[in-house]
Amino acid sequence: MKLFLAPIQAMTAACYRNAFAKHFGGIDAYYAPFIAASDIKKVSHKLLKDILPERNDKSVNLVPQLLGNDGDQFKAYAYAISEMGYQEINWNIGCPFPMVTNKKRGSGILPYPDIINKFLETACSGSTYTISVKMRLGLNDTEDGIRVMNILNQYPLSGVIIHARTGKQMYEGKVDLDAFCTLSTECKHEVTYNGDIFTHNDFLSISSRVPHLKNFMLGRGALSDPFLPSSIKGHDVQSTDKVKIVHKFHDEIFEYYKNTLSGDKHLCDKMKEFWDFMHIHLDQDGKLMKKIKKCNRTSDYLEIVSKAFHSDAIWKDS
């Protein structure tokens, strides 16, 4: 069985992935948040900063991701990325945000199998990389996904990751396991399941519905309980050690952003994003997150956080 860390824009950047691999592990490949492929004439190397090999520890198996609907643009970026040493490049056709979908990008492309076909005809003609796809069940309904899969089946993809929701659902409502099963059965490529694995029990109940599947991708569940991937693989960490490990993980990420962001406000805002996920197993009464949200000065932030990690702090196992 393989477990992948889902890309979460603004969270799972290089510093986060490196620290995650060092302190928690359990992940076979880390998918980087999307890079929006734009001007074909001039690949913006600024956009590729996060995936620079010198920023990413060698132990982290990284898969860069591109967002776009133009095969030539994709190809130009994919060549530049493969020159950096990456073999697999993931194509994002799952992003649900209207700013993206209105331009027929992300899950906004799913109702248009012809555009997908044209895109893949060009994008797959590149010889230095392979393409995997991260998709949803459809944009508005799951019929989209079936039509798209018939196209994906015609190309030599290295895998298809399916987030078991439609784009219209955003991140709300339940994952649709029946629709996932139907779509994954149609798929000739290696399929990865993605969506709402927050606990070990979630993993067990979802994987029992799809016993043939070997690949699972975890996003928010792994960000709020970074011990989850290892635990799914059978390596449990003593509850009493968990707070100490998360403390070290936090400090590494805090140090990175302290050295790269300017001003207390930016730093505190960045760390609020971190705590949006991380508070779930540490915040016994909801007060911690409230305090962090109010924080705009680094000194206040550090005081609150040092209390959160005090020696009696308890990690609430799920």
Ligand SMILES: Cc1cc2nc3c(=O)[nH]c(=O)nc-3n(C[C@H](O)[C@H](O)[C@H](O)COP(=O)(O)O)c2cc1C
């Ligand atoms: C804040 C946020 C940012 C995300 N950014 C990306 C992204 O850059 N690329 C992508 O393919 N998916 C992105 N996703 C979707 C996740 O990768 C994943 O598919 C989704 O959260 C469902 O998995 P989960 O229930 O395990 O979190 C994002 C999700 C969230 C909540």
